[in-house]
Amino acid sequence: MLCDDCGKNPATIKFTQIVNDKKTVLxxxxxCAEKRGLKEAISNISFSLGDLFAGMTKKEPEKVEGKGVEILCPGCGHSFAEFEKTGKLGCGVCYETFSSQLKDLLRRIHGSNQHVGKSPPQLSLKMELKREVRKLRDNLRKAIESEEFERAAELRDMIKDLSKSS
Ligand SMILES: [Zn+2]
Ligand SMILES: [Zn+2]
Known part of the structure; x- marks a missing residue:
């Protein structure tokens, strides 16, 4: 599908405007969309879509004051709304076109695709070491109690090594 304005470039944006109950679709x-001053609406749309999928907002991004902007796939002319309806992507280019929306969708389905909220790896390693040392000390005490001095010496060395590296 070619652009309604210039007729040269492939249309990647569907713009719906409702004036006096008359619907115009471009x-x-x-x-050309930017020329028409739709730049802000375009940058807003992915944001609103993300919010929509995160279930954080109830407002419909397509119906802002009777105006709507949808991103269309340059490969097949499908909009993301069509994908939502059918669950099918029109072509391979769709993945690229709607990558951010798809990522949002996947994040929503799989929870989070990032490891958030965990302690940084170095910190948890230290904690791991501390726990290990505590365990060895426990074993050392038991080894001494049961007079396993060879084992105790071994454990003492291990504790020394671990304490050094922590
Ligand atoms: Zn154009
Ligand atoms: Zn496509």
Missing amino acids: HLCRK
């Missing part, structure tokens, strides 16, 4: 390339 298919525009990004350049």
Whole structure:
């Protein structure tokens, strides 16, 4: 699908405007959309879509004051709304076009695709070491109590090594 304005570039944005109950749908390339002053609406849309998928907002991004902007895949002309409806992507380019929306969607489905909230690896390593030393000390005490001095010496060395590296 070519841009309604210039007729040269492939349309990547579907712009819906409702004036006096009359619906106008324009298919525009990004350049022409920006020329029409839709730049802000375009940068807002992925944000609103992300919010929508995160379930954080109830407002419909397509119906802001009777205006709507949808990103269309340059490969097949599908919008992300169509994918939501059918669950099918139109072509391989869709993945690229809707990557941020798809990521949001996946994050929503799989929880989080990032490790958040865990202590940094170095910190947990230290804690691991401390726990290990505590365990060895326990074993050492038991070894001395049961007069296993060879084992005790071994354990003492291990504790020394571990304490050094922690
Ligand atoms: Zn154009
Ligand atoms: Zn496509």
